[in-house]
Amino acid sequence: MAKAKKIAPEFEPRIVVFACNWCSYPAADSAGINRMQYPTNIRIIRTMCMGRVNPAFVLKALEMGADGVLVSGCHFEDCHYSFGARKAAEQYKKLEQIIKMLGFEKERIRQEFISAAEFPKFAKVVREMVEQVKKLGPSPLAKSRRRSEKEVLLEEAAAS
Amino acid sequence: MAFDIKQIQETNAFSCLECGKCTGTCPVARYSKKFSPRQILTHAVHDSHPDMYDSAQLWSCLTCQQCDEICPSNIKYIELIQLLRQFKGIENREATCSHGGILESISRIMTTPDLQQDRLGWLSKDLHVSKDSEYLYFTGCLPYFEALFSDLEVKPLNIARSTLKILNYFDIKPQLLANEKCCGHDFYWNGDMDNFKKLAQANLELIKQSNIKNIVTSCPECYRTLKVDYPNYFGTQPFEVVHISEFIAQKISEKNIELKSPDIKVTFQDPCRLGRHMKVYDAPREVLNHIKGVELKEMSHHHKRAICCGVSGWMNCSQISKNIQSQRLREALATGADTLITSCAKCQIHFKCALQDESLNQDININIKDLTELFAENLN
Numbered sequence A: 001m002a003k004a005k006k007i008a009p010e011f012e013p014r015i016v017v018f019a020c021n022w023c024s025y026p027a028a029d030s031a032g033i034n035r036m037q038y039p040t041n042i043r044i045i046r047t048m049c050m051g052r053v054n055p056a057f058v059l060k061a062l063e064m065g066a067d068g069v070l071v072s073g074c075h076f077e078d079c080h081y082s083f084g085a086r087k088a089a090e091q092y093k094k095l096e097q098i099i100k101m102l103g104f105e106k107e108r109i110r111q112e113f114i115s116a117a118e119f120p121k122f123a124k125v126v127r128e129m130v131e132q133v134k135k136l137g138p139s140p141l142a143k144s145r146r147r148s149e150k151e152v153l154l155e156e157a158a159a160s
Numbered sequence B: 001m002a003f004d005i006k007q008i009q010e011t012n013a014f015s016c017l018e019c020g021k022c023t024g025t026c027p028v029a030r031y032s033k034k035f036s037p038r039q040i041l042t043h044a045v046h047d048s049h050p051d052m053y054d055s056a057q058l059w060s061c062l063t064c065q066q067c068d069e070i071c072p073s074n075i076k077y078i079e080l081i082q083l084l085r086q087f088k089g090i091e092n093r094e095a096t097c098s099h100g101g102i103l104e105s106i107s108r109i110m111t112t113p114d115l116q117q118d119r120l121g122w123l124s125k126d127l128h129v130s131k132d133s134e135y136l137y138f139t140g141c142l143p144y145f146e147a148l149f150s151d152l153e154v155k156p157l158n159i160a161r162s163t164l165k166i167l168n169y170f171d172i173k174p175q176l177l178a179n180e181k182c183c184g185h186d187f188y189w190n191g192d193m194d195n196f197k198k199l200a201q202a203n204l205e206l207i208k209q210s211n212i213k214n215i216v217t218s219c220p221e222c223y224r225t226l227k228v229d230y231p232n233y234f235g236t237q238p239f240e241v242v243h244i245s246e247f248i249a250q251k252i253s254e255k256n257i258e259l260k261s262p263d264i265k266v267t268f269q270d271p272c273r274l275g276r277h278m279k280v281y282d283a284p285r286e287v288l289n290h291i292k293g294v295e296l297k298e299m300s301h302h303h304k305r306a307i308c309c310g311v312s313g314w315m316n317c318s319q320i321s322k323n324i325q326s327q328r329l330r331e332a333l334a335t336g337a338d339t340l341i342t343s344c345a346k347c348q349i350h351f352k353c354a355l356q357d358e359s360l361n362q363d364i365n366i367n368i369k370d371l372t373e374l375f376a377e378n379l380n
Helices: A023-032 A057-062 A084-102 A121-135 A140-145 A151-160 B003-012 B021-025 B027-033 B037-046 B066-070 B075-090 B100-109 B140-149 B155-170 B184-188 B193-209 B220-234 B244-254 B273-277 B282-290 B320-333 B345-354 B359-366 B372-377
Strands: A015-020 A042-047 A069-072 A111-112 B136-137 B214-217 B242-245 B264-269 B293-297 B338-340 B366-370
Touching: A015 A023, A015 A057, A042 A121, A057 A069, A069 A084, A069 A121, A084 A111, A084 B100, A084 B140, A084 B345, A111 A121, A140 B320, A151 B027, B003 B075, B021 B027, B021 B037, B021 B066, B037 B075, B066 B075, B066 B136, B066 B273, B075 B184, B100 B140, B100 B184, B100 B193, B136 B155, B140 B155, B140 B345, B155 B244, B155 B338, B155 B345, B155 B372, B184 B193, B184 B220, B193 B220, B193 B273, B214 B220, B214 B244, B220 B242, B220 B273, B220 B293, B242 B244, B244 B282, B244 B372, B264 B282, B264 B320, B282 B293, B282 B372, B320 B345, B320 B359, B338 B345, B338 B372, B345 B359, B345 B366, B366 B372
Parallel strands: A015 A042, A015 A069, A069 A111, B136 B214, B214 B242, B264 B293, B264 B338, B338 B366
Antiparallel strands: none
16 A cells, blocks of 8 residues: 655644633634534633733733634623723733734734624634634744643643 | 752851841831741741741842841842742742733743844934944833833833933944843842843843943843843853943033023932942932932932832732832922932832822822933933
């Protein structure tokens, strides 16, 4: 039998998604219930509000090797904490400046306002984001900071 | 890092007389019931292991060096604290990093060699820099502070612009490093030596490549780190480091410079890194006295007794810090001055933050300005 050609695995980015408890997280939920397909590259962290997502969290995610970060929450009018989403938008402006200064591509982070009913939008945003980050390639920090799959397996084996 | 009793011996900690002067003079101990410099020292010496005491207290020290100044046994207290923090380890500490740890994250991200920063966006056309000057202006973290603290109404980049304006006025077109890293001051004082060394090596490499003989800083923390800590860890360096206040003082002593006379009363906040750490007390005062129309009034605590701005290394900001800051601002107002001049961007940020408290604002409201801003404004 001819030897199967070894194909270099395609770069699969890891994207951290901060989703608020009231809008974007239920949207992600509904996307699942409605059997909408979106890539599996995202890891969702649920927060009570988008305003809770301090720019420090996003930087921390990047520092620990995330290739991209998506911050999502309610539209301004729907925010359950009146001004949470507005605060998030203000903070995001600061974050954008810092990301740019540090030398990251601005496409590595994204802010989206997705209500609970807009689950097709959630799936669409995730698809776009994964596409975008795939084009950029791995984050410069990911190479040095992220544990490889093999290391993770070894650690798990050692722990059990 | 492993606990090493020899290093503790080198700080003179064993000659403690337990007189308690350190706790008496400590600005943190004045407002905190728990914090006591003497207690930290006696535990470190008697129990001979830093795990023996409540570590959260260890991170409340401002390393402002008040205690070193007053100690009759010449104990290098802040070095002891720095050592204990190294032993305790940065990972398992019980300290809270203010601002959600964002400033630490920024510095840690800078340790990655692959990232090329984009930090010179603030340069405007009227400011002149060159690529082959022997002078370097070490900007420090000012561009990041500008982005982060915009809601406190501070403009840290004004310090950078003013410094460049002053250097240009004296016919110096300094270099600016496009990929300059954080100097590592905060990591050093928080005991994170790995990251400190990474940043220091990266900076020293950049400086070496650019053939720089003189470094001017506008930040007392960068000044101390570049001048004292880099040579301590990496040997004698081929460059001279001066703080901008020393630089101006030197220039005005050589040649009389005509300035505008603004007619204001000011008082001066000695930054702890510039004053007690580096013993630069006179240079900023000479600069202030040189501007005609500026009347300098000293606060009740000044020179080596000056009180710190309340936080160092972005660590453990709390009600205690706020108390220290409002007390210091009251002192400044009591002099009758209308502007508080400081020489450190962090002092400015911390005092402006204290002014955000609306219930106190009436009591402590004072103009806060950097020395470089005042000097640059009055240049002809």
